[in-house]
Amino acid sequence: MFEKGQICTVEIMDMSDQGQGIGRADGMAVFVPDTVVGDLARVQLTKVKKSYAFAKLLEIEEPSPHRMEPLCEGGFQKGCGGCALARLDYPGQLALKEKQVRDKLCRLGDLAAPIVNQILGMDDPFHYRNKAQFPVSTGGVITRKGGIVEAAGDPAVGFFRAKSHEVVDCERCMLQSPAAMAAAEALRQFMKEDHITAWDERWERGLMRHLIVKTAFGTGEVMVVLVINGKGIPNAAKLIEMLDSAIYEAGFSLESVVLNIHKKKTPEILGETCVPIAGKQTITEVIGGLSFEISAMSFFQVNPAQTEKLYAKVREYAALTGEENVLDLYCGIGTIGLSCAAKARQVVGIESVRQAVLDANRNAVINGIVNARYVCGKAEEELPRLLASTDPEDDIARIVRSADVVLLDPPRAGCRPELLEAVGEVAPERIVYVSCDPATLARDVRLLGDLGYTFMEATPVDMFPWTGAVEVVSLLSRIKTSDKVEVKMDIEDGEVTP
Numbered sequence: 349m350f351e352k353g354q355i356c357t358v359e360i361m362d363m364s365d366q367g368q369g370i371g372r373a374d375g376m377a378v379f380v381p382d383t384v385v386g387d388l389a390r391v392q393l394t395k396v397k398k399s400y401a402f403a404k405l406l407e408i409e410e411p412s413p414h415r416m417e418p419l420c421e422g423g424f425q426k427g428c429g430g431c432a433l434a435r436l437d438y439p440g441q442l443a444l445k446e447k448q449v450r451d452k453l454c455r456l457g458d459l460a461a462p463i464v465n466q467i468l469g470m471d472d473p474f475h476y477r478n479k480a481q482f483p484v485s486t487g488g489v490i491t492r493k494g495g496i497v498e499a500a501g502d503p504a505v506g507f508f509r510a511k512s513h514e515v516v517d518c519e520r521c522m523l524q525s526p527a528a529m530a531a532a533e534a535l536r537q538f539m540k541e542d543h544i545t546a547w548d549e550r551w552e553r554g555l556m557r558h559l560i561v562k563t564a565f566g567t568g569e570v571m572v573v574l575v576i577n578g579k580g581i582p583n584a585a586k587l588i589e590m591l592d593s594a595i596y597e598a599g600f601s602l603e604s605v606v607l608n609i610h611k612k613k614t615p616e617i618l619g620e621t622c623v624p625i626a627g628k629q630t631i632t633e634v635i636g637g638l639s640f641e642i643s644a645m646s647f648f649q650v651n652p653a654q655t656e657k658l659y660a661k662v663r664e665y666a667a668l669t670g671e672e673n674v675l676d677l678y679c680g681i682g683t684i685g686l687s688c689a690a691k692a693r694q695v696v697g698i699e700s701v702r703q704a705v706l707d708a709n710r711n712a713v714i715n716g717i718v719n720a721r722y723v724c725g726k727a728e729e730e731l732p733r734l735l736a737s738t739d740p741e742d743d744i745a746r747i748v749r750s751a752d753v754v755l756l757d758p759p760r761a762g763c764r765p766e767l768l769e770a771v772g773e774v775a776p777e778r779i780v781y782v783s784c785d786p787a788t789l790a791r792d793v794r795l796l797g798d799l800g801y802t803f804m805e806a807t808p809v810d811m812f813p814w815t816g817a818v819e820v821v822s823l824l825s826r827i828k829t830s831d832k833v834e835v836k837m838d839i840e841d842g843e844v845t846p
């Protein structure tokens with residue numbers, strides 16, 4: 349039995365998404381900050397629960413061969429919570445992520461020996477992010493009425509400290525695009541020169557809440573979204589000029605500046621209303637030879653180089669011949685479905701964000717794609733509605749009912765069970781599931797197993813180097829009723845192989 353204060357040696361076998369090493373002491377999981385997988389560490393327990401404990405690192409007895417000094421010259425030492433794997437070298441990160449996908453599919457997906465292919469990593473895992481989200485603070489105290497007190501510190505444009513809403517100012521970041529860092533510096537200078545307040549959630553006052561910078565690496569276009577608690581920014585023309593020249597000097601072109609009005613006291617980053625104040629309403633990115641227009645509110649994969657690999661793997665798993673109807677659920681601005689459209693009979697996408705659906709329709713048009721249609725709404729509501737439609741004129745419902753391949757790409761929370769049941773009712777030959785959380789993927793793979801789908805294989809794709817997150821593409825295939833009977837008989841005979 350372990351007690352708080354006890355000292356022990358643990359071998360770090362795994363890491364949490366937040367970058368804590370996880371070791372085992374007599375079967376109990378021990379979470380140790382500042383350690384990496386492969387370290388042998390002497391630790392002191394700081395909190396002991398029934399089946400796990402937290403500990404502080406006393407000494408690395410034997411360092412992991414993959415341990416390294418963090419390369420970050422920006423916020424890491426100041427407590428920025430962005431790069432959870434900053435102490436693990438890149439080969440170590442890839443091995444860890446591949447293992448985590450396999451472990452979760454076994455443990456939570458009830459799979460004995462899932463095929464997990466080698467993770468697809470990056471050749472140059474730096475400055476890959478096309479979207480930066482910087483919280484802003486004045487670094488000092490603002491008064492209840494929103495004015496800056498005289499001794500307020502300089503504006504900070506950076507990232508939240510781990511597990512807090514304190515903003516760590518960050519002038520350099522090894523993940524963000526040069527355009528994003530240039531825009532952050534321009535905003536910092538502007539706020540300082542023009543005494544612009546930043547949102548302070550303690551008093552719920554202050555103007556500037558977040559700076560969002562979207563960079564299209566393929567075209568060099570940049571969009572800046574200024575999230576504010578107010579109707580506008582005083583002297584906004586000066587800010588736009590400063591952003592424009594900073595982004596130009598970084599080698600990119602500012603094409604769109606949008607105000608996002610967020611007066612609510614909620615922690616969501618974006619408010620509901622967007623007002624373009626300079627340039628276009630969208631920027632254009634090129635992925636796999638197709639052009640995609642991206643607006644302020646729409647989702648776009650954050651790592652374009654890896655997105656090409658991700659979508660190529662989706663196409664491989666979808667194995668389209670030109671005859672299939674394809675359902676693209678959680679389609680965002682249509683990227684995955686449109687990249688499959690050339691080899692599909694028809695594509696129907698379902699997406700809950702209205703602006704993204706508008707973008708998807710426009711993206712089909714600008715790429716000359718005529719076999720893709722979109723439905724706006726929650727997939728778990730729209731799919732059952734379309735399946736129940738008895739309207740003979742409802743073309744979309746007809747395509748949906750006869751879908752041969754379903755593409756799933758939900759947010760981290762995974763799919764709702766009612767959505768998976770509706771997919772089971774559609775009964776496609778193949779399901780290609782793209783996930784950014786292997787735990788919810790594994791849960792959904794288990795549910796899809798109950799609906800008659802066999803997990804075939806998965807390929808992890810490293811979309812987020814230096815962070816604890818990993819993307820996975822999985823292929824599931826429908827077990828024909830006759831196959832199911834055979835499997836069952838074989839198991840009864842004591843042989844598991846179908």
Ligand SMILES: C[S@@+](CC[C@H](N)C(=O)[O-])C[C@H]1O[C@@H](n2cnc3c(N)ncnc32)[C@H](O)[C@@H]1O
Pocket residue numbers: 647648649677678679680681682683684698699700701704725726727728757758759
């Ligand atoms: C991980 S993104 C994938 C987007 C797209 N497939 C891509 O590759 O860019 C998930 C998308 O699901 C959308 N979404 C979230 N909940 C949804 C729901 N219940 N029904 C439909 N779409 C949803 C989000 O707006 C977002 O665009």
